Amino acid sequence: MLKVFLVEDEFVIREGIKNNIDWETHGYEFCGEAGDGELAYPMIQRLRPDIVITDIRMPFMDGLELSRLIRRELPDIEIIILSGYQEFEYAKEAIKLGVAQYLSKPINGEELLAELEELSAKIEEKRRATQIRERYLKEMEENTLRERKKLFQSLVVGDNTAAELLESAERLGIDLSAPWYNIILFKTQSLRHAQDEYSGSLIRIEEELRSLEDGTTVVSFDRNLEGKAFLLKAESEEQLQLQQQEYIEKIKDIMEKYEHVRYFGGIGRPVNRLRELPASFEQASHAFAHRYLVQDSRILDGGYLAQGTEEEHFDIKQVNPKQIDRTRIQEFLKQGDREEVVYFVEEFFRDLSNKALQSNIFRQYITMDAYFCVADFLESLSTDTQDPETPSQDEKTQQDSDSAIQYIIRILDKALEARDRAASSRYDDVVEQVMKYIEENYAEEELSLNLLASHVNFSPNHLSMIFSQQTGMSFIKYLTDYRMNKAKELLRCTGKRSSLISQEVGYKDPHYFSYLFKKTQGMTPTQYRGGIK
Template sequence: MSYSVFLVEDEVVVRESIRDSVPWAGSGFHLAGEAADGEMALPLIQDLKPDILITDIKMPFMDGLELARIVRRNLPWVKIIILSGHDEFSFAREAISLAVTDYLLKPLSAADLLATLRRVAGQIEAENAAREKIENLNRSLATGLQLMAERFLNDLATGLVPPGEALRRAGELGLALTARCYIVASLTPRVRPGGDASSQYAEYLKAVDLIGSLLAANLDVVRFSRSLRELILIFKGEEPGELERHCYAVCHSLKYEVERKTACALTARIGAAREGIQGIAESLAEAETAHRFAYIFGEDSVIGIEDARRVNFRGSQLLKLDPRGLAEGLRRGERADIPALLEGYLARLASEPADSFYRAFAAAELALTAARFVEELGGEADRVLPELGRLAEEARAGEGELRSCISQLLAAAFDFREARKRDKYGDLLLRARAYIDANFADPEISLNAVARQVSVSPSHFSTIFSQEAGRTFIAYLTETRIRRAMELLKTTALRSSEIAYRVGYKDPHYFSYIFKASAGCTPTEFRRRGSEP
């Protein structure tokens, strides 16, 4: 390593002698700059930031001691070597008070200067080594505390820490967990196909770092890793409804930013808001339940426990019997995957005794899996899968007949799954629109009121309505009111203020403003245009 040196000396002969007589090349030092007095030197030193400053004491404008004082204050790591004549020991005492590194008497030889520079370099190296050791110790301590915190949070989230002990241990680890309510979200960044394993892992780490930076200033969220691929967020607050809205908003924002700035997609699974610190484990368990329905709502989506409940999920009734890979294929595959699923299933049959009894048993196993899958989605297996009734008969008839029947059954199951995806919010949206259409004239109608009517949280209802209706709740309500106002303007002689009250606006002036923003003209102008021939 080469250390940079800056020289300040007002005597030209001395300055040039030091500059030209010291063999800088190969010495481990280089002369970064020079100046004739402190005033000229200071801006150069602040710009170059040398490792070592060599300065004379007596100089015009700004002497060496004043320069040393400023450098010590602004650039405390710079080592300072003072040059002085034999009769300047009073200056030497002041230099010592400034904690200069060394003090040399003029005249001096190049060898003496190099020896001093090497001693100073050794001091710099020793300080750097000590600093690095302290930093390593601090990093080790921080890593140890982080590992302890993550272990504690994992235990807490799985219900292994008693409530009375949880807050005490959290305080010892510096974790701010005290709150009335908690809600847990589980995040899984998934790298999109493309690139080698190294670049994919780099993109995953980029997504994780981005999530960390976006949450850094959010004191109401505690984040930890549950596994290499899963991040857990614990949201805390005082009011369940507000906490739930905050959680959904943050998860949607994280999804947007991750998918915009990295090559990853993001899935978020969210439990319900729970009171008490023991509610963290309960909320995480609900988030895990919601994850089982990713195949309905899409792998890369924000899924809440209410979503799972709304599609009639009955986790406790799921059957254990399951053909190898078939259930997973139904959940995550596509219709085009049917030939591969069929071959995989029939390959299993080929590996077992080829008698009609075993084929009938395996066919029953498949029927149960397909029926369970359809009923998970809220369908009636007998209606959706008419092939179920003849599956056992075809199994006894032979492999060819069984192959055809299974293919038709899988196709029907996939078609029903896709239909449920398209229509998963259809009933909810119809009920919401019907309520708005019947109550738009009520000035007190609100998103919260409609959400209550359809049994969905306000934040989740807002997201669902915007996605499915193609406009926000407020935009739809405004369109409904303005459309009715137009009808009244065309068909009645009511004044604008009366029409405003009839369509849900308390303030006629605000109604006129909204009407003009929507229709491009005032209510009076709209009525006049309608009466023109």
């Protein structure tokens, strides 16, 4: 039911309009009235009517001035101006303001109702168009997330110019321009059983973290299983440090409410050029790699880690056995990313001692332990994989610490490559299930990423990631393309109405189907059926 507000300084006319129309019977709610624009405006702000009917000549604030305020602050409200004057200048000004109707007084109830009916149809049409656009943007949100991930990758790899990065960001509605930047990598993990991982607490945490992003000082990027990245922006280095500290405190305040969730963050170093963000990311990644080396929740500053001083002498008694616990490597082999191998190994040994690997005995022990850990992991994959390279295959490994570190990096990287290859093979079956499910259920409008994720027992984010990796496109693009191809087949091969075809390919709203068809195919369903190129 549309709400109508009346502004008229002549009491008799105002009462006549208000009382001579059965508003509710005709589908309207008469929500308020006022004798001039000055009194009306705060009431209009509070009541938010759909239509304002206003006289043009009133004391204190006339109808044109009121219309200007409404147009500027509440542009969705439609305005009907009533006037007993025929001056052309008033009409011209009303047209400039985008007033919907300019009517001459006196006007009877039937005439006004006829104008309201015409205006109501326009309002409904505009609302439907808005709803269609909003639905399209919501459904295509997965594509936007994918493009944001690609943008973040471009930011931290450093292969693009600043102009290219700014242009890519602008297409996504992201403002990257700022004198100073820093990166924080962040991840949460439920300490309860697996099914809690993607429900309840973590979903609420995600929503609360998203609420901190303002687009001006903080921009967030989803990194799939690696968590999130926050890009901080500021006008100066001092302001950046202050904003960074405030933001971290806000994150901690959120996380304190969830005792069963572990969190970990790594802070990069401030940089004052977009092209220098790879350096910030590298330092943040070093700090972030410590999540495999500690058990508690924390947010580490990579700058403080980099300032650690080297020990002059190595004594085996200085090594805490917990620091060389192979479960740390095992955990990394299960959850780590190939891009993190170097950071993990460097931080693993930084935690031990910068002089530890100068001991020949200790170097042999740690490399052999890493070898057995990797060999055991590869065997657990239950796939045909080659045995890892042994330390004895590279004599340099036995000679200096740098070679030992490179050896461990090498075998860990090979192990993760084998793990990802085995996972990819398993994911083929999952993606095949998803495609089969789409083929059998594409006509169901409720078909969604969340529904399919539940069907294959994955989290929506995880399924989105593997589907994109395996097919080269997002789930929503694949589903939309599949439905559009079915629609084109029906348009060309049958005489069915477009509204019926819409339902048969999963869109109950034929208006949305037509909008989406034109958006994706460049023409309307009718034009396609007629063979227009």
